[in-house]
Amino acid sequence: MFLTFDGLSRGAVYAAFALALVLIWRATRIVNFAQGAMAVATAYAGFEVSAATGSYWLGFAVAIAAGLILGAVTERVVMRFVDHSSPLNGVVVALGLVLVIQGGLGMIFGSEFRPAEAPFSRDAFTVGGVALLSRFDLFVFAAVGIVVVLLALLFTRTHTGLRMRAAAFAPDVSRLLGVNVSGMLTLGWALAAAVGSLAGMLVLPTELGLHPNAMDIVFVSSFTAAVVGGLDSAIGSVLGGLIVGLLLSYVSGYLGATVAPIAVLILLVVVLLGRPGGLFSRSAARTV
Amino acid sequence: MTALLRTESLTAGYGAAPVLHEVDLDVNTGSITAVLGANGAGKTTLLRTLSGLLPATHGRVLLDGKDLRGVRVEEMVRRGVAHVPEGRGVVTELTVDENLRLGGLWRKDRADVRKAMTEVYELFEPLARRRKFPGHQLSGGERQLLALGRAxxxxxxxxxxxxxxxxxxxxxxxxxxxxxGTLRDRSGLTVLLVEQNVRGALAIADEAVVLALGRVVTRGTDIDDEMRHAYLGF
Structure with missing residues (x-):
């Protein structure tokens, strides 16, 4: 029971992070391998502000805002100029960005682990002697839930959401209809990076703490979650995140934590071999 | 009549080789001009250059007498130019309703957008029955109607x-x-119509322009038999 709640809590974080990957993939056909490093960078900014001001929430807000800015800057300054003739180009540039960000963080903050503070107790409530979930887990569920709902509303109910979807699917047609496609791309990157930052702020206190490479392992799990869900499906990425979280939790609980990363990789391989389009993707949605 | 749209020695193409050569064109306000020609004559390239999707390498495009150089594609719709591209104009991932809404997103007059959408649904009955369908479930004909309705x-x-x-x-x-024809007569709509269906186009066109290998070879209100044989194949 505890493993289930623990898995769902981790899964919620992977879901958010996977969702951020899917947002960028859908808009640009780039898997943003730099997302982990970007999230760590904004988390450093957030925790620095928290340490300086003593207010966790101010730091939290700074981290999310830094995510928005970093995402927009990354798109405007770097990703915009990636040549799309080969899908590998975006990957290579993103990986380069990882090295730059992680190297930069190491130079500024050092590469030792720092503790990352949690805003709520991580002690689990117990019901009838069985540990269930902590206040922090509840916070994670609430934060991810709110973000998922807000994004869903943005994309389905607002003009901007419609513009963003159109710009991603058919850039030329959208421009002919007066949509500022390049602005929508920047907005998409900003939102995705902010969601990534949120995931970072939610996962760093539970995992290893703050470190330039801290999100690498989270990235692997979340990327798996996104692939499991089908890279094109936002709902799929959320479900994929929960599946990966549960898998990790059960495997760590019953077989040991060292086996868990292997289980994730096995899941990734199995999905790629069995259903490369993801478990929740509709087949051949785009026919022209 | 005054020219709403005018091109002066317009030259454009993909890469080094131009597809359009020195095209001079006058499209009068409230008229329908048919652009005819065989495949590869440069008809689609002409439209793409007019709407700015393809930059002109030489010459210029004037709308209301104003040079359109440097005007961004997304600005064109605000100047009253709607380009319905061939075949692929519908965003297939979006529903019929979303595609139509997209056509009016740039407009401030929301009430008139709703009114225009109602009119389109009345005009194109098949679309009204499929409002919530994603574009990829529409037939080719329905997609054409949707792209036109959205414009x-x-x-x-x-x-x-x-x-x-x-x-x-x-x-x-x-x-x-x-x-x-009705829109032209009632609201003074100006149309530049690229068509393979020559008879249908000539039936409503006020003027026709025939392109061959990127050059205007003839123009006028009446395409004579020799020209028809030479360039249009019938």
Whole structure:
């Protein structure tokens, strides 16, 4: 029971992070391998502000805002100029960005682990002697839930959401209809990076703490979650995140934590071999 | 009549080799001009250059007498130019309703956008029955209607239509041609119509321009038999 709640809590974080990957993939056909490093960078900014001001929430807000800015800057300054003739180009540039960000963080903050503070107790409530979930887990569920709902509303109910979807699917047609496609791309990157930052702020206190490479392992799990869900499906990425979280939790609980990363990789391989389009993707949605 | 749209020695193309050579064109306000020619004559390239999707390498495009150089593609719709590209104009991932809304997103007059959408649904009955369907579930003909309807939601002054009859049943093609004539007569809509369906286009066009290998070879209100044989194949 505890493993289930623990898995769902981790899964919620992977879901958010996977969702951020899917947002960028859908808009640009780039898997943003730099997302982990970007999230760590904004988390450093957030925790620095928290340490300086003593207010966790101010730091939290700074981290999310830094995510928005970093995402927009990354798109405007770097990703915009990636040549799309080969899908590998975006990957290579993103990986380069990882090295730059992680190297930069190491130079500024050092590469030792720092503790990352949690805003709520991580002690689990117990019901009838069985540990269930902590206040922090509840916070994670609430934060991810709110973000998922807000994004869903943005994309389905607002003009901007419609513009963003159109710009991603058919850039030329959208421009002919007066949509500022390049602005929508920047907005998409900003939102995705902010969601990534949120995931970072939610996962760093539970995992290893703050470190330039801290999100690498989270990235692997979340990327798996996104692939499991089908890279094109936002709902799929959320479900994929929960599946990966549960898998990790059960495997760590019953077989040991060292086996868990292997289980994730096995899941990734199995999905790629069995259903490369993801478990929740509709087949051949785009026919022209 | 005054020219709403004018090109002066317009030259454009992909890469080093131009597709269009020195095209001079006058499209009068409230007229329908048919652009005819064989495949590869440069008809689609002409429309793409007019709407700014493809930059001109030489010459210029004037709208209301103003040079359009440096005007961004997304600005064109605000100047009253609607370009309905060939075949692929519908965003297939979005529903019929979302595609139509997209056509009016740039407009401030929300009430008129709703009114225009209602009009389009009345004009194109098949679309009204499929409002919530994603574009990829529509037939080719329905997609053409949707792309045209979406342009009309923007209440354009100048409509650039690329092969609207492509994949449509003759009856629906005739309907569209009649509709274009009605819009011209009632609201002064100006149309530049690229068509393979030469008879249908000539039936409503006030003027025709024939392109061959990127050059204007003839123009006028009446295409004579020799020209028809030479360039249009009938």
């Amino acid at each position: 009309l939601v923007g209440r354009p002054r100048l409509l650039l239509l690329d092969e609207p009859s492509l994949g449509l049943a003759p009856k629906i093609t005739a309907q569209i041609m009649t509709l274009l």
